[in-house]
Amino acid sequence: MAVRGNGVGHGPGTHLRRRPAALLVALALGGALAGVLGVPVAPEAGASSVDADVVQALEASETSLFDEQAEVMPQMAITEAQAQQRLAEVAASRAQRDAEAAAAAEAARPDAVMPVDGARMTTCFCQRWGTMHRGIDLAAPMLTPEYAAEDGVVIKAGAASGYGLAVYILGVSGDVMIYGHMEEITVSAGDAVEMGQTIALVGSRGQSTGPHLHFEVHSGGINGEPVDPEEWLRDRGVDI
Missing domain, CATH: 1.10.287 (Helix Hairpins)
Structure with missing residues (x-):
């Protein structure tokens, strides 16, 4: 020097x-x-x-x-070979820290999210007008975003009898979530969706008396037994 x-x-x-x-x-x-x-x-x-x-x-x-x-x-001073070895050690340490941070973030993620923020439940999973209402109705202003309640894959998206428009998502839980009456759909069949991703906008199409989301959950698949979506969400840490 x-x-x-x-x-x-x-x-x-x-x-x-x-x-x-x-x-x-x-x-x-x-x-x-x-x-x-x-x-x-x-x-x-x-x-x-x-x-x-x-x-x-x-x-x-x-x-x-x-x-x-x-x-x-x-x-x-150190040799270039020693510097290269030290760089490899630093890179390995950083990769380990990044992996640990990603694992911690994944562990902290909720298991599900509310399909519509700020919505008001107007109809329960219960008998209504002499028939079973197999989902819950969540009232919200027109064009309010609707979200994938959990990670999954869209299996149907488009026109549906009674719903006007509907989206069917097979979630990572193995259950199928059904969204109905939206004004606009923003996903297509085959799309992989992440929990919290916008899949549609609230509307009042089909047999509807006002803007809302009809949300159903079928246990184990599209032909599975309908379960109470309110309880399904609560079991995953989401209270309506």
Whole structure:
């Protein structure tokens, strides 16, 4: 790693190597000044011995500094192969976190949703006018979105006797959900739908006295026994 000095050619090694020379110059100037001022000066042989000791100590210190730098610098870099291995570890860790987050989100999903938001139930799964009403009626304004109550596949979508228009969905539960009287259908037979996906818009087609959704659930298939949709929804965490 390059280390910036105080100027061109003033790296750490250059700076340290110039110290002994600078010290010799200082010692020489000190000796000359002492002679002019009449200050006793030690014999030259002694001075040379002192200078040699100082220079030797500085060189030893410089060598020690470079040895320490040589020990530290290899720890400041890794090989490209090591970096690639580290990247693989990071990617694996991220993939595991993403999988765990997806699993947690899936576990937190409800088992079903209300087929129409803000609707009011006007007719129950019960006897009405001398016959069994095999679904529930959920009144809502015209063109209110209708949703797939659970994940599934559309098995029928279009005109239907009595309903005007109807959508039949085979859900992941194995039950078939029937939607009737809509003004517009937004899915087709064969479409895979997700829970909460818009499949139609509320209307009043067929034998209807006002805009609402007729919602039925047949247990185990389209020809299965009709069950109370209110209880079916409640069993999946949805209260009307």
